[in-house]
Amino acid sequence: QVQLVESGGGLVQAGDSLRLSCDASARTFSALAVGWFRQVPGNEREFVAAVRWDGATAYADSVKGRFAVSRDNFKNTVYLQMNNLKSEDTAVYYCAASTTWELAHSKARAAYWGQGTQVTVSS
DSSP states (O other), X not given: OOEEXXXXXXXXXXXXXXXXXXXXXXXXXXXXXXXXXEEOTTSOOEXXXXXXXXXXXXXXXXXXXXXXXXXXXXXXEEEEEEOSOOGGGOEEEEEEEESSGGGGTOGGGOSEEXXXXXXXXXX
């Protein structure tokens, strides 16, 4: 069983930065792909970024060049550094984990989810 806990969300202004953290309780954390998804009420949950067990990364086009995902396998933590935030980045951000890299293409491949953290960007 894997438990994921997100933190780091908050209220910021457009152009500001935030770093989200996803802490995992999993002996096999280093063998997992971990991704970030976000959801706005009334919309489907959408892919943001993911990092594979070997450090490979993937990003949604909307965040390329502004967001960076990384992992620290010693701390069982994945980070999402978000720079130059825009009002359209406002959402609840969820961390998800999977044993397959297909996570980067489909939220249906996520085996575990965190509870989410709210990010609000005011313009």
